[in-house]
Amino acid sequence: MDQMNWYSEIIRPTWAPPSWLFSPVWTFLYILIAISFSKVFWMYYKKEIPFKIALPFILNLLFNFLFTPIQFGLQNNLLALVDVILVLVTLIWAMKSIYPYKKWICYIQIPYLLWVSFATFLQATITYLNF
Helix, strand or coil, X not given: CCHXXXXXXXXXCCCCCCHHHXXXXXXXXXXXXXXXXXXXXXXXXXXXXXXXHHHHHHHHHHHHHHHHHHHHHCCCHHHHHHHHHHHHHHHHHHHHHHCCCCHHHHHHCHHHHHHHHHHHHHHHHHHHHCC
């Protein structure tokens, strides 16, 4: 079964957003991520922050980019749930780490945090409904 057919046929909660909403939301979030994460990586490159501050941003990107191949490629809801939890945890860690250095980078993550929190709850529900 192809990826999109698989997702359209799994059980989702009635409150799940329509598929068309994900693209504009992620486009907006990736713009915020590009601006803020690139600033963090530039600060690390310029030795303005230690590696331990940049690390959660690196891990967050890794886990974020792994979600789609796990969810749609492997079609593994449980592993996707673990991954999205790691996205959420590394995002909170990143926000807490950067706050003493650049508060605006923390604040610009709030829409991302809200969406990932919602996505975590959604993925947990989908995993439960399809277990």
